Structures are given as C-alpha cells and as structure tokens.
Amino acid sequence: MSIQTISTIPVAGQEPGTSGLRKKVTVFQQPHYLENFVQSIFDSLDGLSGQTLVLGGDGRYYNPVAIQTILRMAAANGWGRVLVGQHGILSTPAVSCIIRKYEAYGGIVLSASHNPGGPDGDFGIKYNIRNGGPAPEKITEAIYARSQVITGYCISDAPDVDLSRIGTTEMEGMKIEVIDSVSDYAGLMQSLFDFDAIRSLFSGGFTMRFDAMHAVCGPYATRIIEGELGAPEGTVVNAVPLEDFGGHHPDPNPVNAHELIEIMNGSDAPDFGAATDGDADRNMIVGRHFAVSPSDSLAILAANATRIPGYSKGIAGIARSMPTSTAADHVAAVLKVPCYETPTGWKFFGNLMDAGKISLCGEESYGTSSSHIREKDGLWAILFWLNLIAATGKSVNALAAEHWSRYGRNYYSRHDYEHVDAERANTLITDLRKKLPSLAGMRFGSNVIERADDFSYTDPVDGSVSEKQGIRILFADGSRIIFRLSGTGTVGATLRVYFDRYESDKNMHDLDPQAALADLIGIASETAGILEHTGMKSPTVIT
Ligand code: VG1
Ligand code: CO
DSSP states (O other), X not given: OOEEEEEOOOOTTOOOBTTBEEEEHHXXXXXXXXXXHHHHHHHTSSSOTTOEEEEEEOOOTTHHHHHHXXXXXXXXXXXXXXXXXXXXXXXXXXXXHHHHHTTOSEEEEEOOTTSOOSTTSEEEEEEEOXXXXXXXXXXHHHHHHHHTTOOEEEEEOOOOOOOSSOEEEEETTEEEEEEOSSHHHHHHHHHHSOHHHHHHHHHTTOOEEEEOTTSTHHHHHIIIIIIISOOOTTSEESOSOOTTGGGSOXXXXXXXXHHHHHHHTSTTOOSEEEEEOTTSOBEEEEETTEEOOHHHHHHHHHHTGGGSGGGTTOOSOEEEETTSOTHHHHHHHHHTOOEEEEOSSGGGTHHHHHTTSOSEEEETTTEEEETTSSSOOHHHHHHHHHHHHHHHXXXXXXXXXXXXXXXXXXXXXXXXXXXXXXHHHXXXXXXXXXXXXXXXXXXXXXXXEEEEEEOOEEOTTTOOEEOXXXXXXXXXXXXXXXXXXXXXXXXXEEEEEEEEEEEOOGGGOSSOXXXXXXXXXXXXXXXXXXXXXXXXXXXXXEO
16 A cells, blocks of 8 residues: 555636536546546645545445545545545535534535436535535635646555445545444434424324435435334335436426426325435425425524424524525514525535524525534425424415415525526626616616616625625515526536515415516516527526
C-alpha cells in the first residue's frame, strides 16, 4: 500500500451549482474528473488532517466506484477517520445528521438528487460543512477556483474496501468505519415525534402509501414507518433503491410521481400519500384527490408546530426561499416570529439556523425541514404530517382547508421550460433585466406592477451578499411572478417561472390554481417573451 501523487490538468466547468457539482455520469467517468474535483474540495479545507469525514450517496449508478476512489483519496490526504454508510448508502439528511452527531469535520454526499440516474443519467457530488449543511458560496467558490489551477492529486493504491459489512478497517493509517445507514437518523426522528401516537394511528387502521421512487429513502422509510411505527408491510412501495431509479425521474411532484397521484385520486385511495426524491431530502404530501403545495406544507407545519413534541416550545422563526409562496409569512405574522426570505438552495438557511434565528424552513421545490439538521429532510416532513394527523385526528385535506380559512390561501404554481438552449435562456433573462426599470406602474387589467427587481440577498449573520438570485415582478396586491434559471440541470437550460397570488376570501379557496393564476401566467409570457425566446408554447412541467 502506498500513496501516489498523480499529475493532472484542470477541467473546465467544475463549478458547483444550486446543490453541488452535477454532470452526466459519462462526464464523471472521464479520467481524473472525479479525482480533480475531490482534491479541489480537500485543498480548500483548512486543517483536515486527522479529522473525521462522513461519506455516502443515494445509490445511483457510479456511487460504488466513486466511494472507493474517495476513500483512497481521503486516506492519502490525511483524514483521520471516515464514517461511510453500509453499501455506500446514506441519504442527504442522514449525512447531515451523522456529521452533527459525531462532530465530524464535514461530509461528502454523492447524489444528483432529483435528477435521473443510470449510465446515461446524472451523477453529483456535494460537500457539507461541520454544521451538517451544504457548503456556503465562499467555500464552493474556493473549490471551483482550485479546480481551475489544479496540477495533481493524492491517492492510495489500496484495494477496494468491503462496504457490505459493518465494522472498522484501516487504510494508510486512516480509520474507515462502515456504519448502519439508518439507525442514527431513525434515533433522531424518534426524539422529535410522538412515535406512540403514530403507532396508534396505524394500529387503528389508518392507511398510507409511501412511494420511495426506487431511491434512497426506501430503507429509511421501511425501517421507520413499517418497522418502528407498525404500518402494514407494503405501505412503502418502490422501496428498493435502484441504480437508475427504475428508469424514472426520482422527483416527488405530481408529474413525476403520477402513479401515487392516480392512486390518491382513485376510489379506494389510502388516507395518506407521500413520496421522496433521489437522496430523500424532498417530500410530497398527498391527501385524497389533493396534493399539498410545498409552500402550504411549510406554512401548515409552522402553524401547528407546538403540537409536535420536538417543537412544543414554539419556533424561533421561519425562512423560505424567495420563490416559495408567502403562505409562511402569514403564519409568522400571527405567531409574531420573523420570516426570512433567502435565495434558492438550502445553503442559505444554515447561518440562520446556527444563529438560532429560525426553526423551520422550506422551498417550493418540495423541500421542508428544521434546525434538527442542516439539510432538507423528506421523511422528517412526512413524519411531521403523520404526527399532526395523529394529534388532531384530521385528514390532510381538512388540515389544509382549515389553514386557508384562518390564514388565507396562496395560489401557487411553478412552470418549468426544460431543455432550452442555454444562450437563448440567458438572453431571455438579460432582456428581462433591461426591462425592469420600465415595469413599475404598468397595469394589466386589475393587476398593477408595483416593483420589479433582481433579488439580492444579504445574509443577516455574516453579511455576505448574493446577487442576481431571480427576477421578481411584484404586484400591488402582493401577487408575484418570479423568473430564474435552474442551477441543477446538466443539459441546456431550464427556465423556471413561479406564480404566487394571495386570496383572503374564504369563498374563493376552492379554485384550480392554474385558473386562479391564469392572468399572472399571461402577464409572464408577455413580459418575458417566453415563446419568442424559447420557441416553446407551454411549459414542459407544471407543479
Ligand atoms: C432546485 C430547486 C431548489 C433546490 C435544488 C436542490 O434548484 O429549485 O429549490 O434547493 O433544486 O434540490 P434549481 O437551481 O434547479 O432551481 V435537490 O433535492 O435536487 O438537492
Ligand atoms: Co434531493
């Protein structure tokens, strides 16, 4: 066994996006590609020698190869110990939980999250810091900068480590502990929720369908929901993680999890439906004939937090990403707690949680979580809903309807235009940016634009500034249209257009969101020239 230094040259484009570096598997398979990026991570960290690293991934294609390479590089770079999930499996929330519990220096998550997998699919790698959360921009920028000047990497020539058995081995003096992927996370969930109440709910005949979408949440949900909470076997479906997610897009929204939606709309629908994504940090909550909008889910959880043991003392504050609807703001106002508006991506919530400013946070993209970890957490959100249903005896639909009647309803939708030529998408955004100063005061029927700007965020904790985080058109009645380009795709560009309209009138809470938002949808197309720029008459995905 020996450590080698391999010379290499920089590869263009190793720039982390909204959530880590994501590329096609075939890109990662190019010689030195993964190694360059991993060495760039290690080179950007101070004092890692002798420290603990957490390592795991969502089980997608290339995960096993990448894990072995990273172990060999970690050993060669002087890490003291690596905690690696059995079979190389750890969900994103589990990595966050384990970093915190064992006070590790940081962690590496191998996942492209909701992106499709398989040999022709996507792969990804993300670095998380000591607090368990995604590296902030200062670190991701340093990693990228390093990747552009790298000349070599260090790697051991040790053989592959057997990750199938729990236990400890050594490589170049570095300890490798293969740990159970689920138990630390399951323990944390048990400390937050009333497992007895949820157990009684299931033993009383409550039915659920949990669609793990052949992704990493399967083992977690099976152990916790069927094992510890006593839901009947078969409650968790598509529970075995597959390298290609069964050929599907592991994104829990009504479009990609349509099978669950069809079942929940059927005549013998279970009481409750839920789904999670590739790395188990996203969630979708579904009642009978009704899917909860993620923005509403955050607001409903916040409004009811004191019913849950882990949050019985109340919440310090809420944060939501800018494009997420303002439903949570209405709850924060009633609870008299602050509500922060951050750019898209979980990395912006970490400082607020570390400073104790917020307890709950969420994004419109089916992400919800709290300060129990520093990542979004799909199963946590689902357990929260189960606990809420057990505590109130009310259905998902009743909880949502009651919420709207008390706080008002935010009609919300996101329209995605995928596979747009990157240059054309950029032109759409720059043209729109140029128009911004002329938009204020414009009137479209009863909709008057009050302000139009490019969202800029100043972190209230460390003062760092993130600019150009989405174009906002803000109307006099509080309605909003937001435009931004995705930072997680691997082919071309995806334009995301977000619509948010608040309705306080109780008699107007049963509309179809697309109908309630129709005028805003028209204004967005007209103002941004979506058809002219993209050539697309309608979005490819509506959530
Ligand atoms: C998308 C979502 C964003 C989310 C990110 C990572 O980013 O919009 O809210 O945090 O994915 O989620 P973008 O830049 O494509 O809009 V996950 O579950 O893919 O790590
Ligand atoms: Co994810």
